[in-house]
Amino acid sequence: MTTAEIEQILIDQIESQLLTQGDQIALRPDDDLLMEGLDSIGFLRLIEFLEDRFSIEVPASDVTVEQFGTVERITRYVSSKG
Amino acid sequence: MQQQELSGPSTIPDLLRRAASQQPQRHALRINGDHLTYEDLDKLSNQISLALQEVRVVKGDRVGLFAHKSLALVAAIYGVMKAGAAYVPINPEAPASQVERIIDACQIEHVVSDQRLIDRLPPALANSLSGIGWDSPKARTWSDVSGLPAVATQTELSGEDLAYILYTSGSTGQPKGIVHSHRSALAFAVSAAEIYGLTPDDRLTNHAPLHFDLSTFDLFAGASVGATTVIVPLTHSRLPASLSQLLESESITVLYSVPFAQIQLLQRGALEQRDLSALRWVVFAGEAFPTKDLRALMGALPQARFSNIYGPTETNGCTYYHVDSLPEDDSEFIPIGYPLPETEVLIVDPNDQPVDEGVVGELLVHGPTQMVGYWEQADLNQECIYVRADDTGETAFYRTGDLASQHSNGLLRLAGRKDRQIKTRGYRVELDEVEAAVLSHPSVQEAAVYAVPDGQGSLVIEAAVVIEADSTDSAELSGHLSKLLPRYALPGSIHLRASFPRTSTGKVDRRALESSAASERGSA
Structure with a gap:
């Protein structure tokens, strides 16, 4: 899977299911997910999705702002695991 | 002076x-x-x-x-x-x-x-x-x-x-x-x-x-x-591993939050990798801290003392309890402790008469931390106040809507919400006590217990729970509850959920939870 593909899967997933605000938001790879309204429950669901979709394991200590703050960073994280 | x-x-x-x-x-x-x-x-x-x-x-x-x-x-x-x-x-x-x-x-x-x-x-x-x-x-x-x-x-x-x-x-x-x-x-x-x-x-x-x-x-x-x-930036309050990083790098001495954030810290905060030796107080408020989880968090942070602050927004914090020991029984609530200085509490029955020591009634609070009132809502301002008149004059107590009991040494214990006290088949049930019993099961991470109309003029109790993956099922949970609760207080059904909706302040969003349960019933 290419980086661009991973990025698109993530954007689709977050846009469709996870943003709690009703506003139409076109998510960009460098948007701050936490400021876009992704809450702690949303993050838990996202981690579960990553583990399922990409067959990786995400230890709790990896889930930091540095590695999960934006789609770009999560893509980098997922790629490094693949 | x-x-x-x-x-x-x-x-x-x-x-x-x-x-x-x-x-x-x-x-x-x-x-x-x-x-x-x-x-x-x-x-x-x-x-x-x-x-x-x-x-x-x-x-x-x-x-x-x-x-x-x-x-x-x-x-x-x-x-x-x-x-x-x-x-x-x-x-x-x-x-x-x-x-x-x-x-x-x-x-x-x-x-x-x-x-x-x-x-x-x-x-x-x-x-x-x-x-x-x-x-x-x-x-x-x-x-x-x-x-x-x-x-x-x-x-x-x-x-x-x-x-x-x-x-x-x-x-x-x-x-x-x-x-x-x-x-x-x-x-x-x-x-x-x-x-x-x-x-x-x-x-x-x-x-x-x-x-x-x-x-x-x-x-x-x-x-x-x-x-x-x-x-704490939003980014860090939502990612427990980042919150624990901040606690370490900022040498935090006093952490104050709702229990949910602290339980997240325990479960996903990678606490074992952090040096939190500066932390001396972990203070919580906003909702009850399940005894089982508090025990685990106290074990993970032995350097800190723990404390519970109680008080609706209307009274600010008005009582506090330093948790130096935990109840042995996990289905028991952590006490809310003792009133703040110059704060007086009353516990009354439904006729506003003071109850005896140890008896549950509504908790009324009077003290310097009390609100001025609700903004331009005269009717609410009347309803929420109980005025005690005696030789010292008139004292306005705020009706918290919480149920509590006071014990010999003045210790206050919460027993749920007045509006969460229901009658089912003629029996009075405190939904919060049922909830505490559900939470005492080792596999249960979160629980919410509520009452819904049974269609025949009475109420039936239901529970929604978040459990550790595949650790238990509804039948096993029911078995556990039947050992703790009288038959009439047992939930008629137990719904397993992946997570609970939360309000912006981090508390369980009960309204959203109950309405999603109601729509499930409607579509079933």
């Missing part, structure tokens, strides 16, 4: 001025590695109050704070108060309709905000507002503010003036604005600082959003002793 009291602080800005004169160079606020010293904070808040006066804020106004947390936003709290106005925090993540309801209900004409958030409001509303933080002929930008002189404004303030108004979140009906004066805000800040022995060397977190009353402890109890408050 009398003279000393007279010269002491009587308003929240007095706390800031005192800290700024006693230790101007100490960091008052920190966020993301950036900081304001007490001197900086005093000056910036002076500039903000001048800018607010330029856009015609006058004494008695309400000024909305509609932005994500930042150094400038907290400085604006003091700036608003120095201009003689009350601050009204508005959740920056709230839908525009809720923002509009609060602005209407509180007759707000001025806000401190930013371009992005203002642009999300309906244009008519946005155009009607003036204030600080966005580009408009009616607003001042932050660079305008920084160009103003940093001199103190002359607005006279007393303890009776209004300090802030907090709106209850998530309500679909008319919002309820809880009004606190400088006197009630100060009473809580000063008592809390004493109870936790805060000193200028302390480093507190501000984890709660500003529209949640927990934030007043972090900011004002901190300022009352000249300590440092580290603002």
